[in-house]
Structures are given as C-alpha cells and as structure tokens.
Amino acid sequence: MNRGEFMQKPAMRFLLMLLSAILILIIVREYPFKTVSAESGTPALDIISNELDVQFNVVEPEPDNSHENEPATTPSTTEEISVIVDNGDGSGISSATIQRTTNADGTKNDKVTFKPEQAKETVEKAKQSGQTTARIVIPDKEDEVARLDVTIPKETVSALASGGLNLEIYTENAKLVLSNDSLSDITEDFYFRVIPIKSETERTEVEERARVEQVVHEVAGDNSVSVVARPMTIETNLSSRAVDIILPLQNVTLPTDEQEREAFLADLVIFIEHSDGDRQLVKPEVVVYKDGLLGLKFGVNKFSTFTILNMEGWKEYLLAQEAKHKHDAYMQGYPDGTFKPDRGISRAEMAMILSRIEAGGIREDSRERMFPDVAASHWAQSAVQYVNAEGLMSGLPDGNFHPEQSVTRAEMAAIASRWLKLESDAAVSSAFKDTAGHWAGKDIAAVQQAGVMEGYPDGSFQPEKALSRAEAASMINNILKRGSQDWTNPTWSDVPTTYWAFKAIEEASHDHSFTDNADGSESIVE
Numbered sequence: 194m195n196r197g198e199f200m201q202k203p204a205m206r207f208l209l210m211l212l213s214a215i216l217i218l219i220i221v222r223e224y225p226f227k228t229v230s231a232e233s234g235t236p237a238l239d240i241i242s243n244e245l246d247v248q249f250n251v252v253e254p255e256p257d258n259s260h261e262n263e264p265a266t267t268p269s270t271t272e273e274i275s276v277i278v279d280n281g282d283g284s285g286i287s288s289a290t291i292q293r294t295t296n297a298d299g300t301k302n303d304k305v306t307f308k309p310e311q312a313k314e315t316v317e318k319a320k321q322s323g324q325t326t327a328r329i330v331i332p333d334k335e336d337e338v339a340r341l342d343v344t345i346p347k348e349t350v351s352a353l354a355s356g357g358l359n360l361e362i363y364t365e366n367a368k369l370v371l372s373n374d375s376l377s378d379i380t381e382d383f384y385f386r387v388i389p390i391k392s393e394t395e396r397t398e399v400e401e402r403a404r405v406e407q408v409v410h411e412v413a414g415d416n417s418v419s420v421v422a423r424p425m426t427i428e429t430n431l432s433s434r435a436v437d438i439i440l441p442l443q444n445v446t447l448p449t450d451e452q453e454r455e456a457f458l459a460d461l462v463i464f465i466e467h468s469d470g471d472r473q474l475v476k477p478e479v480v481v482y483k484d485g486l487l488g489l490k491f492g493v494n495k496f497s498t499f500t501i502l503n504m505e506g507w508k509e510y511l512l513a514q515e516a517k518h519k520h521d522a523y524m525q526g527y528p529d530g531t532f533k534p535d536r537g538i539s540r541a542e543m544a545m546i547l548s549r550i551e552a553g554g555i556r557e558d559s560r561e562r563m564f565p566d567v568a569a570s571h572w573a574q575s576a577v578q579y580v581n582a583e584g585l586m587s588g589l590p591d592g593n594f595h596p597e598q599s600v601t602r603a604e605m606a607a608i609a610s611r612w613l614k615l616e617s618d619a620a621v622s623s624a625f626k627d628t629a630g631h632w633a634g635k636d637i638a639a640v641q642q643a644g645v646m647e648g649y650p651d652g653s654f655q656p657e658k659a660l661s662r663a664e665a666a667s668m669i670n671n672i673l674k675r676g677s678q679d680w681t682n683p684t685w686s687d688v689p690t691t692y693w694a695f696k697a698i699e700e701a702s703h704d705h706s707f708t709d710n711a712d713g714s715e716s717i718v719e
Contacts, residue, residue: 270295276305277330278315286318287311289329293338300339305331309348316356325373327353328361336365341387350379367425368439368488375434383431390424390498399424399500403464408472409504412462416505421445421461424500428468432495439490440501441482459508461489461501468497476511477501518708520675523549524666524701532685532698534666537599537659541573543608544586544596546669548576552612553583564594571596585611603633603656605665606640609672615639625654645671663694666701676700677707677715 271294278287289311292304307329315327331341343362353360354376362369366389390396400420403409409418422443429436440463448454463475475491482488489501523546526532547553567577577594580586585608588594600608609615616639624641625648628634637654640646646668648654660668670676680699683689688698707715 269297274332276332278307278311279328279330286322286324287315287327291331296339299337301337303331303333303338303341304344305329305342306344306346307349309346309352312349312352312356316352316358319356319358325357326359326361328363331362331364333365336391338364339388339391342384343387344382344384346382347380350376350383354379366423366441366443367427368437368482369427370437370439372435372437375436379431379434381430384429385431386426386428388426388428390426396420396424399466399498402466403500403502406464406472408474409464409502412474412510413504413506417503418505419503421501421503424498426498427496429496435492435494436496437490437492438499439480439482439488440477440499441486441488442501443486447487456508457503458487460503460505462504462507463489463491464500464502465493466498466500467495469495519706520700520704521549522702522704523669524662524698526685526702530685531687532662532702534663534685534688534692534694534698535661538662538665539597540586540594540600540604541567541571541577541596543600543605543665544576544580545573546665547583547585547608547612548579550669550673552580553585562588564588564592566593567596599659600665601656602646602654602658602660602664603631603637605660605668606636606646606656607633609645609668610636610639613643613645613672615643624648625652627653628656631656663692663698667694667697670697670700675715677705677717679715679717 271292274291274293275288276291277285278289279285289305289307294302294304296302312327319325319327329343331343341364345360354373357373358376359373360371360376362385364387367387369385369387390399400418403420404418422440422445425440427438448457458479461477461479463477465471465473465475467473475493477489477491480488480490562578562581564577564581567574571577573596577586577596581588581594586594586604615636624638628637631637633656637646637656641648641654676696677700678696680696681690683695684699684702688695692698705717707717
C-alpha cells in the first residue's frame with residue numbers, strides 16, 4: 194500500500210494522529226521545560242502532517258527573587274488601656290477603655306468607646322459630688338498616637354443629657370467640649386476622629402494654602418503669615434451642634450516681656466478649612482489648657498482642619514470689624530421657598546415683627562393685657578402682650594385682638610405714628626381724597642408727611658385695604674432707615690429682582706452685616 198492509499202483510509206489517518214500525540218507526550222515528559230521559542234534561536238517542537246499542524250513553545254520560568262532583600266514585616270498589635278473619666282478636676286469617677294493598635298511603622302491608633310454603663314456610673318458619681326462635666330482623659334505622653342477615634346453611643350448621650358452633664362474629650366493635642374444643650378435630642382451614635390498633623394511637609398502645605406486663601410489675604414495683605422503649633426484635623430458625623438474646641442500652644446515659645454506677649458497672643462487666629470470648601474478665620478479666646486500651658490478656645494458647628502496662624506494685621510482687622518453694623522431679619526419666608534409678598538399681613542404677624550425689632554422701647558407705664566382670643570399657647574402670645582403694653586397695637590372694640598385678621602393700611606399708619614410719636618395738623622389730615630373724617634386721618638397725614646407711607650397714583654390712600662407683606666417690609670425699612678442697594682440675588686421664588694419691593698424684602702428677611710458709606714448708603718459685607 195503506497196502513502197497516498199494509506200492516508201485515504203480514515204482509520205489509518207486516525208492512527209497517525211494518535212501516534213503523533215503519543216510522540217509529543219513522550220518528548221515533553223523526557224525534556225520538560227527545556228525548549229524555548231524559535232525567536233530565541235532554539236527550535237521549538239514542531240510536528241506536521243497533511244492533516245494536523247501542532248506547534249508547542251515551552252519556556253522555562255525565571256526564578257522570582259524580588260522579595261529576597263525586603264525586610265520581614267512586623268504585624269500590628271493591639272492592647273487595651275483603661276483611661277480615666279473624671280469630673281473635670283482630675284478626680285476619677287469612672288473609666289473607659291482604649292484599644293491601642295501599634296502599626297508596623299511604630300505609629301499608634303486609638304479607639305475609645307464611652308459605653309452606656311460607664312456613662313450611667315459617671316452620672317451617679319457626678320450627682321454625688323455636685324459636678325456637671327464628664328471628661329474622658331486620653332493619655333499620649335510619648336506623642337505616639339497618629340489617629341484617635343472616640344465613639345459615643347446614643348444610649349451614652351441619653352444618659353449624659355438626662356443627667357445634666359457636659360461632655361469633654363481631653364487629649365494632648367485638643368480638647369472637645371459639648372455642652373448639655375448640644376447633647377440633647379441626639380438620636381444616633383456619633384464619633385470624633387482626631388488626627389494631629391505631625392509631618393513638617395504637611396504643616397508647610399497648610400501654611401502655603403493659608404497664604405493664598407482670599408479670606409487670609411484680605412486680612413494680612415502683604416504682612417507675614419506663619420503656622421503656630423500643630424494643625425489638627427477633626428472629623429465627626431455630628432452636624433449643626435455647637436462644640437467648643439481648645440487647641441494647645443504646644444512647643445510655642447512665648448515672649449517673656451508682658452506687652453510683647455500680649456501683642457503676640459492678639460495676633461493669633463484660627464484658620465479653618467471646612468470639608469465643604471468653606472474657609473474661615475476665627476478669633477479665639479486665650480485660656481489655660483493645663484498647668485503651664487495656654488490654649489486657644491473657639492466654637493464651631495462643622496469640622497475639618499484647624500490651624501493656629503500668627504497674622505500681622507489681625508488686631509487691626511478686628512478693630513475694623515467692630516466698626517461694622519449688623520441687621521437682623523425681622524420677616525421670614527415660607528417653608529416652600531416663597532415669601533408671598535402680596536398676601537395680607539396678619540395682626541399676629543405684625544405684633545411679632547414689632548416685638549423682634551423692639552419697636553417703641555420699654556414704657557414705664559407698660560401693662561400686660563390678656564385677650565380672650567389669644568391663648569397662652571398661641572405662637573404670638575408674648576408678642577401681642579408686648580405691642581399692647583407698648584401702646585403700639587390694642588384690641589378691637591369687642592375686646593378681642595383678632596390675631597389672624599389682616600392689618601389695614603389705616604391701622605399701620607396708626608402704629609407707625611404711635612411708634613415714631615408723629616403729630617399732624619388737623620388742616621392737613623385729609624391729604625388724601627378718601628381719608629376725610631376717617632378715624633386714622635391724622636395718623637395717615639402724619640406718616641405721609643414723614644415719608645413713611647404713601648398713597649396711590651389716583652390720590653387715594655385706601656385706608657381699609659389690607660396691608661401686604663411687601664408694603665410692610667418697605668414701610669418698616671423706611672422707619673428703621675434700613676436699605677442697601679447691594680441686593681442682587683433673589684432668595685424667594687416669587688420675588689424676582691424685577692419686583693417693586695425686591696430689595697426691601699431681601700433686606701427685611703436676611704441677617705447681614707454692613708458698613709456705612711460716606712453718602713449715607715449701606716454696603717453689605719456678609
């Protein structure tokens with residue numbers, strides 16, 4: 194049988210393929226991992242038939258010596274340390290436990306949980322000794338701790354709050370103080386994470402960021418700015434709660450001369466880099482941190498990185514700030530983001546406004562009067578008593594106050610006239626065509642002459658028309674001599690910049706600081 198006939202038989206072809214495979218296995222077993230690819234100059238195993246083309250490149254692996262020179266890693270270790278909970282003067286009344294983990298690099302992380310049973314014990318002993326503060330003292334004399342996590346369970350918070358105690362967390366790097374009011378109504382576990390910035394590189398980075406911040410540049414100008422003591426990063430999940438922070442003037446050499454010392458301390462300021470991007474400068478109070486060490490105390494309600502800066506020009510800046518004035522809002526919008534400027538203003542709302550701005554001053558003959566339709570639980574009850582005692586508003590002929598009834602323009606004229614003690618001639622009391630013989634005719638003429646209220650283009654005053662909220666804002670601003678032209682961004686969805694009383698409403702509904710300009714106008718500064 195010739196080769197062609199042999200290959201035409203399927204059984205013969207299968208036999209050839211099987212023999213080829215067996216031959217491959219024998220060669221691979223005989224010479225394992227010793228052949229390399231043809232590209233390296235050594236032929237690869239190559240078996241060819243007219244039905245099967247199989248090629249194997251077998252590469253001998255290189256030994257892995259990458260870890261030969263690496264030092265052996267030291268595993269982290271954790272120990273438990275009992276710490277003192279005292280009443281603020283060093284007298285231990287309870288304890289808490291630190292879980293201190295020593296990392297491979299020698300740094301230490303502390304975790305402290307103030308457990309409910311420990312808090313209850315603290316409350317009982319504090320009551321016995323008449324103390325009002327629970328202080329957790331966390332030691333770090335060797336300055337080894339790189340991060341501290343303090344967890345306060347909600348049950349612990351409840352025990353401290355109901356027991357009337359404040360909470361202080363004391364470390365070598367910072368003190369955190371929460372008043373009993375701040376602890377009230379907290380319904381979840383909260384934590385504080387304290388991370389001292391020990392690296393000189395990181396400290397320099399903070400200093401460089403401070404130099405270029407607009408808020409710093411506005412104060413310091415071209416004067417020097419330097420970091421004093423160690424910056425601190427403090428994080429928490431506790432939002433919108435007042436917390437006092439005290440940072441120690443650790444490793445800071447203070448001038449020995451008393452006047453120089455006072456001048457140095459006066460130029461210290463807290464630079465705060467909030468996590469939401471806000472930047473802030475805060476004037477601290479100089480206090481004793483511990484025996485022989487001063488600290489800087491300031492209040493916050495949100496957290497991030499805190500740095501003590503020495504800024505030339507800070508004292509002068511504070512003096513300039515004292516020259517600023519502040520206007521408090523006396524009107525409010527609604528929860529849906531509207532102001533409802535054309536809605537009538539109720540007598541209760543007007544009483545509340547007058548009470549907020551302390552219109553009229555305290556009269557010696559003030560007498561409180563209770564109105565049958567203004568219960569002690571009414572939201573404006575105290576304000577109604579105030580305006581009645583001041584003689585600004587009184588009840589109606591039926592003896593009731595009618596708090597939900599709208600204030601009329603005539604009533605507002607009478608209120609303003611009494612408030613400003615205005616007088617008018619009877620001869621001009623009928624300045625408007627619809628006020629002759631009106632009970633408030635003289636008051637209407639007086640407020641018109643004083644420029645407090647105006648009539649309408651048709652010559653009428655419309656005394657019985659309900660005073661709108663927009664008119665109230667405009668008129669009260671006139672009385673208070675309030676009004677800046679700087680308002681440009683609308684706050685309320687139904688008061689665009691084109692609305693006739695836009696600036697008056699913004700002025701009335703926002704707390705803001707301002708400065709007096711030479712021309713008598715006001716400029717908003719925040």
